[in-house]
Amino acid sequence: MSQQTAARRHRVDWTKWSLTVWGVLMFVFLFLPIVWIVIFSFNTGRVLTDWSGFGFDGYRSFFENSAPRAAVQTSLIVAALSAVVATVLGSLAGVALARRPGKWTTGFLFLVALVLVTPEIVDAIALLPWYVLLGQDANILAFNNGYVRLIVSHSVFSTAVVTLIVRARLAGIDESLEEAAGDLYATPTKRFTQITLPLMLPAVLAGGLLAFTLSLDNTVISAFVFVQGSTPWPVYVLASVKTALRPEIASISTMMFVLTVIAIGLVGVVLRRGGDSSSDIAATMTGTG
Amino acid sequence: MTTDTMETADAGSTAPVPSSTKKPRRARAPKFLLALPAWTWFILFFALPVGLVLLYSLGEQVSSFVQKPDISPDVWSLDNFPKAFDPAFAPIFWRTLRISITGTFICLIISVPFSYWLATKVSPRWRGVLLGLVLVPFWTNFLVRTIGWQLILAPNGFVSQKLQDVGITSGDLGLLYTQAGVQIGVVYNYLPLMILPLYVAFERIDSAMTEASKDLGANRLKTFVQVTMPLAMPGAIAGMLLVFIPLMGDYITASLLGGAKGTMAGVLVADQFLNTFNWSRGAAMAVIMIGFILAALAVFAIVGLLLRAIVRARRRVSLPEAAA
Numbered sequence: 001m002s003q004q005t006a007a008r009r010h011r012v013d014w015t016k017w018s019l020t021v022w023g024v025l026m027f028v029f030l031f032l033p034i035v036w037i038v039i040f041s042f043n044t045g046r047v048l049t050d051w052s053g054f055g056f057d058g059y060r061s062f063f064e065n066s067a068p069r070a071a072v073q074t075s076l077i078v079a080a081l082s083a084v085v086a087t088v089l090g091s092l093a094g095v096a097l098a099r100r101p102g103k104w105t106t107g108f109l110f111l112v113a114l115v116l117v118t119p120e121i122v123d124a125i126a127l128l129p130w131y132v133l134l135g136q137d138a139n140i141l142a143f144n145n146g147y148v149r150l151i152v153s154h155s156v157f158s159t160a161v162v163t164l165i166v167r168a169r170l171a172g173i174d175e176s177l178e179e180a181a182g183d184l185y186a187t188p189t190k191r192f193t194q195i196t197l198p199l200m201l202p203a204v205l206a207g208g209l210l211a212f213t214l215s216l217d218n219t220v221i222s223a224f225v226f227v228q229g230s231t232p233w234p235v236y237v238l239a240s241v242k243t244a245l246r247p248e249i250a251s252i253s254t255m256m257f258v259l260t261v262i263a264i265g266l267v268g269v270v271l272r273r274g275g276d277s278s279s280d281i282a283a284t285m286t287g288t289g
Numbered sequence: 290m291t292t293d294t295m296e297t298a299d300a301g302s303t304a305p306v307p308s309s310t311k312k313p314r315r316a317r318a319p320k321f322l323l324a325l326p327a328w329t330w331f332i333l334f335f336a337l338p339v340g341l342v343l344l345y346s347l348g349e350q351v352s353s354f355v356q357k358p359d360i361s362p363d364v365w366s367l368d369n370f371p372k373a374f375d376p377a378f379a380p381i382f383w384r385t386l387r388i389s390i391t392g393t394f395i396c397l398i399i400s401v402p403f404s405y406w407l408a409t410k411v412s413p414r415w416r417g418v419l420l421g422l423v424l425v426p427f428w429t430n431f432l433v434r435t436i437g438w439q440l441i442l443a444p445n446g447f448v449s450q451k452l453q454d455v456g457i458t459s460g461d462l463g464l465l466y467t468q469a470g471v472q473i474g475v476v477y478n479y480l481p482l483m484i485l486p487l488y489v490a491f492e493r494i495d496s497a498m499t500e501a502s503k504d505l506g507a508n509r510l511k512t513f514v515q516v517t518m519p520l521a522m523p524g525a526i527a528g529m530l531l532v533f534i535p536l537m538g539d540y541i542t543a544s545l546l547g548g549a550k551g552t553m554a555g556v557l558v559a560d561q562f563l564n565t566f567n568w569s570r571g572a573a574m575a576v577i578m579i580g581f582i583l584a585a586l587a588v589f590a591i592v593g594l595l596l597r598a599i600v601r602a603r604r605r606v607s608l609p610e611a612a613a
Binding site for chain 1: 443
């Protein structure tokens with residue numbers, strides 16, 4: 001009897017042990033290219049792939065050249081503004097979905113799902129002729145502006161993301177609090193600002209930060225719709241990669257990577273303080289909830 | 290905004306009325322009003338542009354110097370489709386499908402043990418931290434990750450050098466700008482989209498289920514195959530969809546790691562819009578690409594349903610004694 005349990009315990013350990021080894025290997029795989037980029041951002045050579053020595057040349061050339069700095073600046077402005085647009089549109093839609101459901105819900109959710117699953121390259125090739133049509137044929141000059149094009153394009157996908165996050169948050173909260181406020185004669189405006197808004201705030205903040213990050217990282221759509229003079233950083237990097245791999249590319253990438261990690265860390269903190277479990281957070285952040 | 294003012298007016302005039310009579314009044318304000326701005330946004334900058342692409346695919350290129358095709362209804366035809374799928378391009382679509390299916394299954398196979406381990410074997414205190422670590426590559430810029438692989442796979446890169454030092458290969462690795470290189474790149478790039486839904490699915494399984502299976506005499510393998518995996522199936526299906534669909538439309542991985550030998554459909558489509566300036570052919574290619582995705586999903590769904598029916602039929606438990 002005791003031998004049997006000993007044997008079983010031994011086997012249990014073996015399964016767990018091999019799964020753990022697999023887990024560690026997967027983490028190595030997941031971080032391999034990221035670590036690689038970070039290490040090579042300190043390469044002093046002229047060509048990124050050939051390691052010649054440790055130094056800050058890549059970072060120095062970033063700060064000394066105006067083109068990459070302008071690209072990062074463009075990206076930050078576009079990310080901030082498109083996050084505002086997406087947060088406002090998405091939050092309103094999320095409230096409507098959670099609190100005013102009706103026949104329209106199915107159709108609207110179908111549209112949201114379609115926006116989320118359509119491969120980015122399709123949006124990209126669709127938006128380029130569209131902006132040409134609006135800006136040149138319909139003469140709406142705003143759509144010839146690179147910033148407007150980028151902000152609008154980026155905000156479409158993130159509006160869908162914010163909508164789902166806010167809807168999920170409000171769906172998990174009983175409407176009775178808001179009804180109580182109504183019964184106590186709070187005006188709808190007051191009811192919204194004092195009850196609904198504080199309740200949905202974690203989702204709104206998280207959604208806004210995700211929208212910011214999504215825009216900051218957007219490459220495919222940006223590469224199609226950008227206009228000379230408003231090049232966002234991934235497009236600048238993509239163009240540089242195709243001509244020559246310089247260490248400066250790894251340095252920009254590393255800095256933007258740090259920025260993204262901070263933004264995503266903040267999303268995690270906001271959601272955690274809003275009472276989500278780590279599994280909920282992961283689901284929210286990947287749109288798989 | 291409009292709802293607010295309308296309801297404010299309502300609330301002012303009907304303040305003393307009990308809430309039961311207030312409800313039908315509130316319902317009079319259009320319910321979808323708050324969603325209207327987002328809806329408009331989706332129509333204007335998603336539905337209409339994509340619709341225009343569909344029109345372009347029916348149109349006709351005016352000349353090789355004009356990007357915009359003629360899309361007046363009298364020139365509509367399906368001529369662009371055979372041209373977009375001619376012998377020069379068709380193999381690229383088939384390759385895209387092959388790379389995507391292979392990539393999706395590799396992701397699934399390597400993620401199942403990983404997500405299972407993360408959800409059930411890691412102590413709860415570490416689980417949050419490790420999950421956060423999985424999110425880091427997911428949120429790292431796609432382009433940056435791909436450049437990382439470009440460095441690793443480069444002929445004079447680290448992996449190639451080490452393999453030569455050890456004596457496994459004599460020449461360079463030769464993975465960059467090949468299908469194998471693209472395959473590694475896409476598995477890496479879309480992997481978190483498989484890990485996370487699987488993790489959520491494994492984590493939500495009630496441990497009472499697996500314990501019951503063990504109490505009824507099933508061993509660990511049997512429990513995993515017959516209880517845990519079926520319960521995690523929604524997560525696996527979600528993961529496969531989340532990986533397969535964007536992978537079919539991949540542009541960045543293929544254009545950075547693929548070279549001429551590993552091009553995929555997304556690069557082909559992009560090329561028509563950015564370099565060749567033949568919008569109607571590019572649009573037709575995009576439509577074909579979407580057609581491939583939908584067809585693959587349909588086949589996948591049919592095969593899945595058939596498999597489920599077979600498994601259920603073979604495992605049917607009949608309890609005649611209990612009934613009698």
